[in-house]
Amino acid sequence: MEEDPIQPESPPTALDIVRTRSLASLVSQELEAMILSGALPAGERLNEQQLALRLGVSRGPVREAVRGLERSGLVVSVRNQGSYVRSVSATEALEIYDLRAALTGLACARLAGTATPAQLAELGALVQRMEAAWAADAATEYYAANLDFHAALLQGGGPRGQRLYEDLGNELHLFRRRALVEPQNMRESNAEHAAILAAIAAGDALAARAAGEAHIAGGKRRFQSTDASRPAALAQNAASPRRRTRRSA
Amino acid sequence: MEEDPIQPESPPTALDIVRTRSLASLVSQELEAMILSGALPAGERLNEQQLALRLGVSRGPVREAVRGLERSGLVVSVRNQGSYVRSVSATEALEIYDLRAALTGLACARLAGTATPAQLAELGALVQRMEAAWAADAATEYYAANLDFHAALLQGGGPRGQRLYEDLGNELHLFRRRALVEPQNMRESNAEHAAILAAIAAGDALAARAAGEAHIAGGKRRFQSTDASRPAALAQNAASPRRRTRRSA
DNA sequence: CTGCGGCAAACTGTTGACAGCCTGCACTTG
DNA sequence: CAAGTGCAGGCTGTCAACAGTTTGCCGCAG
Numbered sequence: 315m316e317e318d319p320i321q322p323e324s325p326p327t328a329l330d331i332v333r334t335r336s337l338a339s340l341v342s343q344e345l346e347a348m349i350l351s352g353a354l355p356a357g358e359r360l361n362e363q364q365l366a367l368r369l370g371v372s373r374g375p376v377r378e379a380v381r382g383l384e385r386s387g388l389v390v391s392v393r394n395q396g397s398y399v400r401s402v403s404a405t406e407a408l409e410i411y412d413l414r415a416a417l418t419g420l421a422c423a424r425l426a427g428t429a430t431p432a433q434l435a436e437l438g439a440l441v442q443r444m445e446a447a448w449a450a451d452a453a454t455e456y457y458a459a460n461l462d463f464h465a466a467l468l469q470g471g472g473p474r475g476q477r478l479y480e481d482l483g484n485e486l487h488l489f490r491r492r493a494l495v496e497p498q499n500m501r502e503s504n505a506e507h508a509a510i511l512a513a514i515a516a517g518d519a520l521a522a523r524a525a526g527e528a529h530i531a532g533g534k535r536r537f538q539s540t541d542a543s544r545p546a547a548l549a550q551n552a553a554s555p556r557r558r559t560r561r562s563a
Numbered sequence: 564m565e566e567d568p569i570q571p572e573s574p575p576t577a578l579d580i581v582r583t584r585s586l587a588s589l590v591s592q593e594l595e596a597m598i599l600s601g602a603l604p605a606g607e608r609l610n611e612q613q614l615a616l617r618l619g620v621s622r623g624p625v626r627e628a629v630r631g632l633e634r635s636g637l638v639v640s641v642r643n644q645g646s647y648v649r650s651v652s653a654t655e656a657l658e659i660y661d662l663r664a665a666l667t668g669l670a671c672a673r674l675a676g677t678a679t680p681a682q683l684a685e686l687g688a689l690v691q692r693m694e695a696a697w698a699a700d701a702a703t704e705y706y707a708a709n710l711d712f713h714a715a716l717l718q719g720g721g722p723r724g725q726r727l728y729e730d731l732g733n734e735l736h737l738f739r740r741r742a743l744v745e746p747q748n749m750r751e752s753n754a755e756h757a758a759i760l761a762a763i764a765a766g767d768a769l770a771a772r773a774a775g776e777a778h779i780a781g782g783k784r785r786f787q788s789t790d791a792s793r794p795a796a797l798a799q800n801a802a803s804p805r806r807r808t809r810r811s812a
Numbered sequence: 813c814t815g816c817g818g819c820a821a822a823c824t825g826t827t828g829a830c831a832g833c834c835t836g837c838a839c840t841t842g
Numbered sequence: 843c844a845a846g847t848g849c850a851g852g853c854t855g856t857c858a859a860c861a862g863t864t865t866g867c868c869g870c871a872g
Contacts, residue, residue, distance in 0.1 A: 385634035
């Protein structure tokens with residue numbers, strides 16, 4: 315045996331990753347990270363052989379990955395013309411907020427009936443972490459804790475809804491790299507978090523749902539007031555897949 | 564020229580489809596139809612070269628299509644082992660019902676504020692069509708009209724939510740080919756349709772939302788009472804991707 | 813100077829082929 | 843007779859190459 319099957323290796327950091335994940339899935343993961351990090355901005359053309367060369371693989375896996383990303387809404391493709399990082403319009407962004415509100419409300423309502431003490435403690439710790447981040451004016455820390463909080467919320471709602479929520483969040487990232495978290499917004503947002511947690515802890519499904527929806531609606535409002543209504547951002551982000559532009563090598 | 568570009572051919576039934584759609588997208592469409600029609604039942608293994616041979620294409624487009632279907636939740640893949648039509652468990656099916664309820668409620672609420680007379684007329688016509696189908700005991704006719712009704716509902720909610728709803732509906736089809744529409748259920752279901760329409764026509768967003776959610780919840784209840792709670796169906800549909808089974812050609 | 817037509821480069825779409833892995837059967841051995 | 847082992851077959855994962863199309867540029871005519 316080349317590997318001892320008895321002792322469990324907790325860190326999957328080995329080349330047995332290669333044994334379980336296909337190249338296409340790894341490329342997909344990498345491309346998704348590139349898109350969400352902004353390395354591949356919205357509207358950017360995806361050159362297959364260039365990506366293949368850069369990632370050290372053939373064009374086959376790249377094409378498969380792109381096809382998957384197309385289905386998940388991060389990429390749009392036109393035959394014989396190429397694939398482009400999807401541009402999300404302002405109206406689409408607003409709709410996505412509504413969808414996320416509905417999903418969050420559902421998850422909160424369910425969580426109000428099924429939450430374990432451990433889950434409540436976890437949510438409470440995250441709220442405190444965000445409170446501390448606000449006090450320290452640590453935007454990135456707040457951002458991370460906020461992501462965790464929402465993930466924990468959705469985790470209680472069900473696996474399918476969780477994946478849906480993540481996908482929608484990714485699409486939103488295409489419009490604006492990161493939601494602007496101003497100090498005032500942080501405070502307001504975290505107050506809503508606390509309200510959600512309180513309703514869940516009280517076991518009040520209706521109130522939890524309303525609080526969850528109100529929180530996302532608040533995020534939508536904050537988003538609108540800072541960015542979306544500006545025509546500049548609108549015009550910039552509503553750009554359709556433009557004509558191919560020859561790259562100078 | 565082999566084709567006159569002046570006169571607009573309303574039916575796109577030509578081989579210029581080949582000029583706009585890639586083989587991979589056509590294969591994806593075909594596979595999706597096969598899965599939803601039951602020609603490829605849940606748990607079925609997808610043999611790439613067999614599918615390629617059957618569809619008259621190479622394995623490349625088939626692989627790309629399968630990758631897309633994997634992202635949309637219809638297929639699961641295991642490296643070096645193959646792809647399988649996804650099996651949806653009973654609990655997942657119930658969660659999907661909840662998600663669809665939230666989406667439908669959202670669409671109804673928005674529609675209550677934005678519905679045009681034409682949209683209202685269309686919805687009313689569909690309700691009448693279903694009423695007639697119920698009177699004639701025409702299950703398939705009712706089924707089709709029901710699909711149209713919900714599509715029209717979601718269309719008013721936004722394009723993104725519509726696609727989401729369709730995807731979730733497809734996943735539900737994986738659990739049970741078609742929701743059993745018994746005469747009693749048809750009557751009950753269509754009464755809920757009428758309630759939705761009334762709330763939308765009245766412009767009452769809250770009532771419309773509640774009616775929309777109640778309708779899907781009713782469908783979930785009807786689904787549970789007829790099928791899901793039966794342990795047989797549960798065991799059959801919860802099957803995981805099983806070991807490869809050699810096919811006798 | 814402007815509009816048009818042809819040409820060449822690049823890129824996508826598709827195919828066929830090769831290597832590695834898993835599976836299942838048959839044989840051997842205790 | 844049961845359990846383990848070697849072997850052949852099939853299938854997936856990946857790659858390299860070919861054909862078709864689109865695109866951008868250059869030259870030419872008006």
